[in-house]
Amino acid sequence: MIKFSNVSLIYPTSTKTILEDLSFSIVEGELVLVIGSTGTGKTSLLQLINGLVPHHTGGILAGDITVDGISTKLVRPGELALLGKIQLKDLLLTPLKKSWPLEWRR
Numbered sequence: 001m002i003k004f005s006n007v008s009l010i011y012p013t014s015t016k017t018i019l020e021d022l023s024f025s026i027v028e029g030e031l032v033l034v035i036g037s038t039g040t041g042k043t044s045l046l047q048l049i050n051g052l053v054p055h056h057t058g059g060i061l062a063g064d065i066t067v068d069g070i071s072t073k074l075v076r077p078g079e080l081a082l083l084g085k086i087q088l089k090d091l092l093l094t095p096l097k098k099s100w101p102l103e104w105r106r
């Protein structure tokens with residue numbers, strides 16, 4: 001399970017909050033689409049799950065994110081990958097877009 005509890009994110013160079021008080025959970029096998037205009041935080045959201053944010057980007061992360069019960073704050077992205085917990089790649093979403101109806105593509 002992927003669980004976000006009251007997650008807020010701000011990047012070091014940013015003056016605005018990217019994500020604010022976000023809570024949700026995704027159970028194993030559940031298909032979830034993340035959609036939204038450019039700059040709304042889709043990539044940030046996915047990179048919070050694999051830990052690249054904030055471990056590599058920096059920034060202030062409030063709240064808690066767990067992947068299979070492991071807090072992404074405590075485990076670095078490489079370790080999370082070695083544990084086999086992360087299969088998620090932002091790029092995987094790109095081929096899917098090609099099969100979306102025209103009106104969904106922006």
Ligand SMILES: Nc1ncnc2c1ncn2[C@@H]1O[C@H](COP(=O)(O)OP(=O)(O)O)[C@@H](O)[C@H]1O
Nearest residue numbers: 011013014018037038039040041042043044057
């Ligand atoms: N590493 C970063 N450092 C500072 N600001 C960032 C960084 N990555 C993304 N941003 C900013 O965060 C906002 C959300 O970006 P992003 O998560 O890439 O959105 P999306 O994937 O929906 O286009 C944008 O305003 C973007 O400029």
Ligand SMILES: [Mg+2]
Nearest residue numbers: 039042043044
């Ligand atoms: Mg993106």
